[in-house]
Amino acid sequence: MSKFRIGYVGFVPHPNFLETAAKDPALEIVHIPLEASTGEAVQALSSCHGYYVMAARDELPVPLHVHAELLGKLPNLLMAASYGAGYDPCNPEDCTAAGVLLVNQAGGNAEGVAEHAVGMMLACLKRMPEAQASMIAGTARNRATLLGRELRGRVVGLVGCGNVGARVTEIVKAAFGCRVIVCDPFLDAATIAARGAEKVDFATLLAEADVVSLHCPLTPATRGMINAEAFAAMKKGVVFVTTARGSIHDEDALLAALNSGHVASAGLDVWEVEPPPTDHPLLHHRAVIASQHTAGVTQESRANITKIAALAFSELAAGRMPPRIVNPEVKARFVERYTAAFGRPPLEA
Structure with a gap:
């Protein structure tokens, strides 16, 4: 099985995401600078199976929000995971239509x-x-x-x-x-x-x-x-x-x-x-x-949400359905796409 590529824009909320992901040889992390043009960012994301998405809508450039227009340009995308419990920059219905899992980090903060x-x-x-x-x-x-x-x-x-x-x-x-x-x-x-x-x-x-x-x-x-x-x-x-x-x-x-x-x-x-x-x-x-949307911005909460996000990507890379799926109605379509990409269906947790 080829590596499961995960793209993220700008920054991760806590180093624990990168540290946890680095322990899984099945994952490959693609960093996209915040100053990259929309075209450059989309090109980088187009090769990714996963997109780790900022949870605050005003931090992420609108063209990189997970809506139908962007999803249409990401043929390999299988899962979008929000940085936190919220997922404002992501449209669940559009993800479902595209056969993409939307996952959040509910409970982590x-x-x-x-x-x-x-x-x-x-x-x-x-x-x-x-x-x-x-x-x-x-x-x-x-x-x-x-x-x-x-x-x-x-x-x-x-x-x-x-x-x-x-x-x-x-x-x-x-x-x-x-x-x-x-x-x-x-x-x-x-x-x-x-x-x-x-x-x-x-x-x-x-x-x-x-x-x-x-x-x-x-x-x-x-x-x-x-x-x-x-x-x-x-x-x-x-x-x-x-x-x-x-x-x-x-x-x-x-x-x-x-x-x-x-x-x-x-x-x-x-x-x-x-x-x-x-x-x-x-x-x-x-x-x-x-306060400036800082309720969950603590060392402990951010370390936790980033770890569980990385582990969710690891679950999918290992062929298992991740937890905290926001749009469970996508599963049948998603399984078809995952099977086409990796030659076998993912297992339910």
């Missing part, structure tokens, strides 16, 4: 993201962003004007209860005795209960949660779901946190809800454009704590 979300909850409830803004402005006087709240015993509402949501549930229940309610159309009540939370519908979550935290992917169904109507349906004084993806919440609607005082504070790790422009009003709002 769950601890980093969950800790970040809980940290933002605490910072917002204790009004840390407002306190810092007051001290910087030289208006800090009466500490009572920054009267905060404690997380203990509050109702935390999670939109999504996958790997990250389950870990957030564990933290806030064990450490703070919170009641956790979850809206997740893909999980039944028994599964959510086994993760320590209660399944509710979207309207109930918005009405009852003291803290609303997003842990769902960006899909056509979730794009813009946290809009002006959703913010208005939340409790007055709610804390809003998102470590999921930009575009799930409407930034203008959030700004209006913060300015009205209906939303007390917000923790934002993800943005419509990343990084957001320096004059973005949410960046300068007294009640916002902001």
Whole structure:
């Protein structure tokens, strides 16, 4: 069997990807400089069986996003693997149409993201962003004007209860005795209960949660779901946190809800454009704590997600189906293409 060629553009999130891949003699890594022209990058990728794809859509040039146009130029591509749990630059339907597996690294950075979300909850409830803004402005006087709240015993509402949501549930229940309610159309009540939370519908979550935290992917169904109507349906004084993806919440609607005082504070790790422009009003709002999509950017999380990505490519190179397939409906078409390329079908894990 010939070597399984994997292309990546610019950089890998952690050296662990290259170190893990180097241990497998079946893999060949092709580095494509970020400054390469689109033509040069496509030419290099056209000989690859695997494409290791940046997960943040604004980091990767649009012509190298995994959509139908690019896939049509990559006749040998069998698998695209996202750098992380998200896969914004990849279109699952287009991958399926092309017979290409789309794989993510779900769960690999769950601890980093969950800790970040809980940290933002605490910072917002204790009004840390407002306190810092007051001290910087030289208006800090009466500490009572920054009267905060404690997380203990509050109702935390999670939109999504996958790997990250389950870990957030564990933290806030064990450490703070919170009641956790979850809206997740893909999980039944028994599964959510086994993760320590209660399944509710979207309207109930918005009405009852003291803290609303997003842990769902960006899909056509979730794009813009946290809009002006959703913010208005939340409790007055709610804390809003998102470590999921930009575009799930409407930034203008959030700004209006913060300015009205209906939303007390917000923790934002993800943005419509990343990084957001320096004059973005949410960046300068007294009640916002902001970060640059860094919830999962920890040494431990990045070492983990890159290792499991390399191992997924190794599985396929060895003739076995990899884990964490986003588009399982592609399998029949994919098996045909893999068999044509390597003379034997891959085995199910």
